[in-house]
Amino acid sequence: MPKLSNDKNSVCSLAQKQCCIRSLNSIRCDSGVTSAKAGRSCEGDDGNSCMDDSYQVCCSCCALGLWMRRQGQGCDADLHLGPSCGHVFLTCCEEVEARSQLPLRGQENLKPTVLPRRGNGLCSQRCSTAGGRVLCSCFPGFFLMKDGHTCEGEAQYYVDECAMRKDRCGKDFLCENTPGSFKCIPKQKCLSGFTQDAHGNCVDINECSSLAQPCSSSFACVNTVGSFNCQQKVLVCNRGYHTSPDGASCADVDECQMGSHACGVGQICHNLPGSYRCDCQTGYQFDALRKVCTDVNECWSYPGRLCAQTCENTVGSYLCTCTAGFILASDQKNCEDINECDQKPCSQECVNMHGSYQCYCRQGYYLHEDGLTCEDIDECSQSIGKLCAFQCVNVVGSYLCACPPHGYVMSANGHTCTDVDECKVGSHNCSSEKTCFNLQGGFRCLSFDCPHNYKKVSSTYCERINCAPNSFDCQNSPLRITYYTLSFQSNILTPAQIFRMGPSPVYAGDHVIISITSGNEENYFSTRKLNSFTGAVYIQRKVREPKDFLIEVEMKLLRRGTVTSFLARLYVFFTPSSI
Template sequence: INECTNAVLPCQPGYTCINNIGSYSCKRNVVNCGRGYHLSADGSHCVDVDECVGSQNPCGEGHFCMNFPGSYRCECKTGYYFDSISRTCIDENECRRYPGRLCAHNCENTPGSYYCSCSKGFKLSPDGRNCEDINECEGNPCSQECANVYGSYQCYCRRGYQLSDVDGITCEDIDECALPAGGNICSYRCVNVPGSFQCACPVAGYTLASNVRNCQDIDECITGRHNCSGTETCFNVQGSFRCLIFECPENYRKSGDALRVDSTETVRCIKSCRPADTSCILDPVNTVSYTVISLPTYREFIGPIEIIFLRAASPAFPSVQPEIVFRITEGNTRNSFDVTKRYENTITIGVVRIVKPVIGPFTSTLKLEMDSYLTGQLSHRNIVYVTIYISEYWF
């Protein structure tokens, strides 16, 4: 019986049934698979080997593997080119090949590709190529004012502040009082405050002027800020006041005609002798006057300063023009004053001058004598007492 012809083969797949006398045998089929193939699991046929699958990639970096029946092929990935000499795929530097065409700012090459980057102050647009300006001011980087500029920003400071040289973002207070011109900002004292400055005046006797920089004297006599009695005359001086009483000497009485002196308070006393008082009648002093003047300390003394002008009265129709002599006879202990004579339209004028720097506070009463001579003989004499108040300040 030939078992090999039965409908159900007695041998497993991959084997051939061989009939023997009284029996059969199974012989394994021999299948020769060429390169790129391997025998199927049942050994009946050859199956293609997929070389591209698995960890053993037959292609190097920059390649990708393509399987074919019985073989495979290595091709260059996008961003690589095939070098016929080395027969390898080499990265293509797109940034060098297409300069200025791929990215708006900076092009950075990467293996098989590239990426775009932006300069400082910009950010990459959604398209990955262009750059957009960053508004740094939205993050409030400045201590005061921020102005966005293309690709950057600039910090600014409000008036009275300056930008720090250290970080360029912090605003530092300017000490206006310490500037080279700070000594001239205020007439008395400069007080620095954040972002500005304020001028201050002496505690008493002065107030800040409308320009808020200069100090001006308070006239206590006008404002009523004095304690002078009803018998005293209030005289305003720089930064204060004085209560004065003008009394005529014996044999003199007050005259309603004030002496022509450039001053605020002047009292003129004229001689009034009793009929039998020979010594009074023969006394050459016709008038005794009192006047006061208030002056500041002159900060810059560059020469004589004229402070008082005494005009000598002359007869209406003089037959002989008198010679007037002016002298300071008392009170000029420091020799800080002198008196000179000048003529203006035939009028003789005595000019009292400061000839040396006088630093206040300082008070002095000068006795001025105006002698009138006719034909060389003293005809009469007028005396003027000038009290000078000099403040310690220059304003």
């Protein structure tokens, strides 16, 4: 777009006015218009003279008019160009001359040119002389460059005289910038609380709508002439609510904290928005008839589900207890077998059993009637002729005792033979899948694997996996399989009780049936029912030589019309009695 003045005054203002008026009416102005229409440059002739200004101004104003016509912008821009430039602008903008009538050169280049940039003391826009010197200046809307000759700016760019502090307004007026100029507006002279309208009248300010928060939340704003008032709001809260401390809202009443609830003894109050709720404590239930909370007997409500053995109801809760031979586990629900042998109740040998234990005596001793103490057998006084445990070698004046070549060592007393615990010292040959069990004079490698459809709960305890609804074989199989190891000498007195079996815990009405299902083909063992809930396994005839047995003892428990079976697998070992 062509660069030229947008001053409302004539381009012939200031020091060069007389020179420029004479130039605009001269042939040079016509020559500038002709150059613009032909699309030629608007630069004037060389020389240090103000006469070039008329050619440049007329050429630029006409070029702007031609450009505005081609852009379809209309010819209203002359209102901002001043009389002389505006006249040239309108002449070229409103001309309807066909392009075919333009010279050939003008058809080739119809783009308007920019104002000339001249150096070597020549001005691109305005020039004036003072004391024989040429002074350059720019049209309004243009700025003089650092070279002192060239003017830069857009024809549509307006200078903000107010921002550049070029206004002439007094202290009682405000400067407002306008296109190409500025205007002075009288300052407001209204009292506080009023403002001036478009006609200069003072009108009241509505502070309630113009201010962000004129009053606090608990007060309402009321506008007055020149000011405003804050009036306190009146709140009516529903039942269960009260007015907040600031009076601005309704807050919930905590009946539980204030003690205004109607919950009975043993009930817990829970606050709700606008109300409250009464609940019974854990372990209690609400008696709708008596309107009180009563204790829940968890043992009756959930029989057999809370405790593994015995359930005892307490006020608001319950306790799990175990029968003799068991101790309550860390989960306070299940019962774990007590290894009574750790407390060394027997004077000699002790074998732990599920829920109990059994004392046994070493060679040369017998078990006292108390079932705990082993008393020595005086072999010599019984005329058995043996002073040694295994072999006696007579010598002059004394005797020597010897032990078997394998599995024993001579005791410190020189008479008895001590068994070598191959499992403890690591001299056994059991694989990693089997468990080593020490015997008198030897050891056995035992397998405690669980059958199909069972999972191993401990090293000697298997539990049946849940059965499919139509799998009767699975449902009739034992619920639990437990392994036990028992060792005896072949000279044990018969009949002798070696194992007891019964349910734990015991309930009134329980009945058990004990039977040996396998491993008793030679009829060494028998079963006997001690009472309705306990059975025992006996050795009914003497085993005269070392022998190993694996017998399966089944217990069928009849409880509340349901039969459940349990299986005990007994490894019974008989060792030589001569040691």
